[in-house]
Amino acid sequence: MKNSIWYISLLVFTFSSCNYFVLKKDKKEELVKEKLDKFNWDEVEQPPLFVPCENSIEEELELCFQNTITKHFHQFLSDQPIKVKNRINDTVWIPVLITKNSQILLKDFEIPDRIESEIPNLKDLLETAINSLPKVAPAHKRGTPVTALYKLPLVIRID
Numbered sequence: 001m002k003n004s005i006w007y008i009s010l011l012v013f014t015f016s017s018c019n020y021f022v023l024k025k026d027k028k029e030e031l032v033k034e035k036l037d038k039f040n041w042d043e044v045e046q047p048p049l050f051v052p053c054e055n056s057i058e059e060e061l062e063l064c065f066q067n068t069i070t071k072h073f074h075q076f077l078s079d080q081p082i083k084v085k086n087r088i089n090d091t092v093w094i095p096v097l098i099t100k101n102s103q104i105l106l107k108d109f110e111i112p113d114r115i116e117s118e119i120p121n122l123k124d125l126l127e128t129a130i131n132s133l134p135k136v137a138p139a140h141k142r143g144t145p146v147t148a149l150y151k152l153p154l155v156i157r158i159d
């Protein structure tokens with residue numbers, strides 16, 4: 001008799017305690033919502049990669065990406081015959097969109113009037129510079145290619 005009561009008690013305990021181990025739908029949705037709230041949508045885990053950057057260590061990937069674009073813009077704009085009437089010493093922020101399909105696009109942006117009056121074809125030059133960039137692999141977030149927007153500073157210093 002004692003054994004049967006013990007087995008029945010164990011059986012009741014087992015069946016009633018199973019509910020504590022099952023993840024209910026409400027709790028599952030709460031967990032997903034909590035994870036999504038903690039997820040930083042503005043940062044990528046791996047920046048876009050140009051071919052010269054592929055052999056860089058993980059900590060240097062972002063710096064390599066920035067240096068590649070900066071050198072390319074500097075070289076391209078240095079080769080252009082830009083003549084101005086007045087001195088210019090200003091910074092323009094250039095929005096560059098790198099899509100998950102590896103396209104590099106120049107987003108629309110405003111150029112200060114003073115710079116635009118001195119260099120009216122600056123947007124065209126920048127568009128040409130963007131189009132002449134080498135092929136790039138897209139940024140990745142959790143192993144998935146994503147579209148990333150970068151704002152690059154262009155310091156214009158002409159005497």
